[in-house]
Amino acid sequence: MFNTQVTLEQFLTSIAQTGQLLGVSFVGGVLIGLPLGILLVATRPGGITPNKAVYNIANPVVNIVRSVPFIILMVAIIPFTRLIVGTSIGTTAAIVPLILYIGPFIARLVENSLLEVDRGIVEAAESMGASPFQIIWRFLLPEATSSLILSMTTAIIGLLGATAMAGVVGGGGIGDLAIVFGYQRFDTFVMVVTVAILVIFVQGMQSFGNFAARRVRRD
Template sequence: MAFDWSWFWPEFFTAINQTLYMVIVSLIISIIIGIPVGVILVITRENGILENKWIFNILNVIINIFRSIPFIILVVAIIPFTRLIVGTAIGTTAAIVPLVLYTAFYIGRLVESSLLEVDKGTIELAQSMGATPWQIIWRFLLPEALASIVLNLTIATIGLIGASAMAGAVGAGGVGDLAITYGYNQFQTGVMIITVVTLIVLVQLVQTLGNFLSRKIRRK
């Protein structure tokens, strides 16, 4: 039986909207969590401006745990938590919970890497001027690392797009769900090609935007 393409296209655009919804909402929440996590890792590490080995070690272990779990396994493992937060473990909104846990701590690690690139002389200069830890973070660390942070957030966003596609395998909707339901299960090669190309275009747009913003920041 021939595939009904007229019925497919409305589903395709709905899937794109679902993917964008998952990615944008998850990214915003992950950034809100991830940037402070990265900052805390830097300032509490050995020789940091607020050195605290207990906080650093505990947070470091938590991040390593979440980064070690494959996303598909994470989705299943936290079903009770997801159900507690959003009332269900299935659907586009439910997928945001594991997506945030998967991405937020990854962003934290990336932000840590960006902040560690800042010249220590800049921090020492700020301290010699009598700057408080908050002033050092807000006026020196983050501005100096901003271009690198933008590039790392671009990497995290691309990873998030890939994870949102995998979420389709567990009924989260989006482009990934479309690829599995119609492309894989119904052996429709055309559907698979369309979904793959869509994801490639989305990733290219994100990477191009990230590179552009990073260049603009560096020129300033």
């Protein structure tokens, strides 16, 4: 019925690769971005533990990495990627630049979410003698949970767009399928299906994030 060069198995494999890219890269990005975002909030002027030296290093680093488009970052760190995973092509290799790309982005989102918390809550915690760790763990993070969920939803959707670009260097996933078959071989059916799959991914993640944020707010 459809004149296409791609089999169902190839579609399913690409979807699985996209899931792998998203899952591993997002977890790695959170492990970098969450503590970095907390560090930015805590050490900024007027923060819980102001530290001008730390903030003046962390803040520009986040800005610099975030300013580099993913496609350029991916190519620029090829030697580093090869050092870490032993190759610069394929799904595993694409995970390295994806983590470095999304980590600083998550840090900014975490910073914004924590800064939305009413300053009075922090002052109340300080008046009760809470330590900086207690203020962050027991006051800031719980109060910002709903906002953090929405921020993480935004981050993973942005990461999905980056995984699609990873196809340019053979990173695997839906993006790779769209470029190799849809674009280079002019397969319109593949392009339409890959776009539809990406839309379903985005809609599903956004709906789940909105639902989880609402549940947290009600609780």
